Amino acid sequence: MADANRQIVLDRLPQGDKLAPEHFRLTNGARPTAGEGEVLLRTRFISLDAANRAWMQGATYRSALESGQVMAGGALAEVVESNVANLQPGDIVFADTGWQDYAVLPGGRLAKLPALEPMTHLMSVYGIAGLTAYFGLLECGKPKPGETVVVSAAAGSVGSIVGQIAKIKGCRVVGVAGGAEKGRWLVEELGFDAALDYKAGDLRRQMKEAIPEGIDVYFDNTGGEIFETCLFAMKNFGRIACCGAVSQYDGAAPPHGPRGIPGLIVTKRLTLRGFVVMDFDEQRDAALKELQSWVASGQLRVKEDIIEGLENTPTALIGLLAGENRGKRMIKVR
Numbered sequence: 001m002a003d004a005n006r007q008i009v010l011d012r013l014p015q016g017d018k019l020a021p022e023h024f025r026l027t028n029g030a031r032p033t034a035g036e037g038e039v040l041l042r043t044r045f046i047s048l049d050a051a052n053r054a055w056m057q058g059a060t061y062r063s064a065l066e067s068g069q070v071m072a073g074g075a076l077a078e079v080v081e082s083n084v085a086n087l088q089p090g091d092i093v094f095a096d097t098g099w100q101d102y103a104v105l106p107g108g109r110l111a112k113l114p115a116l117e118p119m120t121h122l123m124s125v126y127g128i129a130g131l132t133a134y135f136g137l138l139e140c141g142k143p144k145p146g147e148t149v150v151v152s153a154a155a156g157s158v159g160s161i162v163g164q165i166a167k168i169k170g171c172r173v174v175g176v177a178g179g180a181e182k183g184r185w186l187v188e189e190l191g192f193d194a195a196l197d198y199k200a201g202d203l204r205r206q207m208k209e210a211i212p213e214g215i216d217v218y219f220d221n222t223g224g225e226i227f228e229t230c231l232f233a234m235k236n237f238g239r240i241a242c243c244g245a246v247s248q249y250d251g252a253a254p255p256h257g258p259r260g261i262p263g264l265i266v267t268k269r270l271t272l273r274g275f276v277v278m279d280f281d282e283q284r285d286a287a288l289k290e291l292q293s294w295v296a297s298g299q300l301r302v303k304e305d306i307i308e309g310l311e312n313t314p315t316a317l318i319g320l321l322a323g324e325n326r327g328k329r330m331i332k333v334r
Helices: 050-054 128-141 159-168 180-188 203-210 224-232 261-268 277-297 310-321
Strands: 004-010 024-030 038-047 075-082 092-095 102-106 148-152 172-177 194-197 215-220 234-242 271-274 304-308 328-332
Touching (some): 024 310, 038 092, 038 310, 050 310, 128 159, 128 215, 128 234, 128 277, 148 159, 148 224, 159 172, 159 215, 159 277, 172 180, 180 194, 194 203, 215 224, 224 234, 234 261, 310 328
Parallel strands (some): 148 215, 234 271, 304 328
Antiparallel strands (some): 004 024, 038 075, 038 102, 038 328, 075 092
């Protein structure tokens, strides 16, 4: 129905347990109307990210989620009604719509995105995933040609792009992912030099065999045991870009953190830098220009994992947290 607004509500917060479909509830309401200075948006594609789960644990760079709220999330959305001069019906924006068919937001905070096919690239390689990979690696990791770069969650939306950019910059690239099939995909299709399977056990042994000389740059998407293993394999003056900690978002808290950190950081003179993509907004246009040139030349391959149906958003997020996806996972709403 054109006037209906389906919404997926966070029915209850997980309390130390893993995220499950019963934490969500699908509801139906009336389509809202834009007021003065507002726009009505129709959600086209919803972004699924490990951060969705982190928001349930408390305040991060955004407010913590509460039970009873429409589940938060960014989306590519189409302007349906506009009461602002800078946006017209039919324009496409990226907005924090939440998991629903329609949302009303202040128009002054939104910007029209360029017309691009496929539109989904605005969410993957030219969206938060691509920009996070670009800035996290190049501005925080600062790789040099010939150096060894390791990236965790290497088959995911950010990690798959990080590894390819590192190859473009002349580095040796090793990805850490779950399963032999993902490892083959990283090496044979994306051009990684090697892949390690954390599900196969004894990651330290695998790392010593693949990288006996040690790691220059580690791009961390997982935290936990993989972070700890890479930390102890770093070379002197190594750099670590801390992007996420998906291993610690879902379920009970880990029993301990990485051990021996203070002395190790000092003796190896390591640099660890946490970041969020908004830190680099002033450099966004230059980054997009370079990403576009790499895609056009075939140096950077784009992998997207598109699942149809708003009703499938909870299970799709649960699957992402379990490592099901390759590349950027998103929901096509209709």
